[in-house]
Amino acid sequence: MTPDAREDGLTADAAPDAARPGRVGVTRPAAYSRVQVALHWLVAALVVEQYGTSGAIVRTHTMHMIGQRQNPADLVLHTMHNRLGLLLTALMMMRLFYRLWAGAPVPRSDGAAGSWAARTASGVHAAFYVVLISEGVAGALASYLWWPASTLHVLLFKALLALVGLHVAAVVLHQFSGTSVLGRMGLRWVPAFGVTRSPARREETST
Numbered sequence: 151m152t153p154d155a156r157e158d159g160l161t162a163d164a165a166p167d168a169a170r171p172g173r174v175g176v177t178r179p180a181a182y183s184r185v186q187v188a189l190h191w192l193v194a195a196l197v198v199e200q201y202g203t204s205g206a207i208v209r210t211h212t213m214h215m216i217g218q219r220q221n222p223a224d225l226v227l228h229t230m231h232n233r234l235g236l237l238l239t240a241l242m243m244m245r246l247f248y249r250l251w252a253g254a255p256v257p258r259s260d261g262a263a264g265s266w267a268a269r270t271a272s273g274v275h276a277a278f279y280v281v282l283i284s285e286g287v288a289g290a291l292a293s294y295l296w297w298p299a300s301t302l303h304v305l306l307f308k309a310l311l312a313l314v315g316l317h318v319a320a321v322v323l324h325q326f327s328g329t330s331v332l333g334r335m336g337l338r339w340v341p342a343f344g345v346t347r348s349p350a351r352r353e354e355t356s357t
């Protein structure tokens with residue numbers, strides 16, 4: 151059975167977990183809950199804020215190293231980066247526990263739940279949890295305990311950018327091939343363009 155076969159991109163009913171071999175028979179919810187949607191967009195906004203405040207840290211450290219007075223505004227941004235970064239990490243952990251407890255719908259794809267597209271989506275989603283939580287831990291380590299962890303912090307941010315690139319490209323592709331994935335993440339007012347594939351077609355391609 152194709153688990154999420156509605157034309158509007160919103161999953162119709164809870165589905166057996168065919169995407170995770172070994173967990174076949176476990177039911178997954180039909181849609182992301184309001185809590186999951188709110189946390190998704192809050193975390194995305196915080197990632198933008200973290201990027202925006204990160205320059206101030208680099209400037210603060212450079213001024214410190216050359217023995218110059220640090221800009222007070224940069225010090226505020228540095229504190230913001232650390233505190234909101236810790237908040238972001240805590241929110242990501244909450245999201246992870248919530249997801250493990252409440253589950254999430256099978257990723258949207260034109261093929262079956264176990265298709266390469268669905269597996270790639272699941273992989274990218276899982277990687278977001280790993281990278282963002284590790285990013286926060288590395289940042290805290292670098293700030294408070296062990297500076298060399300800053301190298302990992304910088305590398306993880308590059309990995310995060312790559313994931314965001316893949317993620318947004320996949321969303322745009324879906325949205326322009328008639329599948330409203332944004333509708334599944336609370337933005338039902340954003341139209342999907344292109345030919346909506348019928349559930350029957352999806353069944354055909356899923357074998």
Ligand code: HEM
Pocket residue numbers: 190193194197249254256257258271274275276278279314317318321331332333334335
């Ligand atoms: C740094 C920013 C972002 C992060 C960390 C992020 C992370 C995630 C994660 C982890 C999921 C899966 C949720 C779960 O199953 O638990 C997800 C789903 C989703 N995200 Fe993002 N996201 C980000 C930005 C965006 C942006 C900018 C868009 C829109 C262009 C977007 C659109 C979506 C959509 C539509 C889904 C649902 C996919 C589906 O239907 O299965 N995300 N995101």
Ligand code: HEM
Pocket residue numbers: 197200201204205207208211231232233234235236238239282283285286287288289290291292293300301303304307
């Ligand atoms: C989890 C979300 C976080 C994101 C997305 C993030 C992002 C960034 C980015 C983009 C940079 C600049 C890297 C560069 O120089 O190219 C940076 C630097 C830094 N961040 Fe974060 N950060 C996060 C959390 C934290 C936390 C929780 C702390 C500390 C409590 C922290 C402390 C630092 C420090 C000390 C630097 C300077 C590293 C250096 O100059 O090598 N970050 N962060």
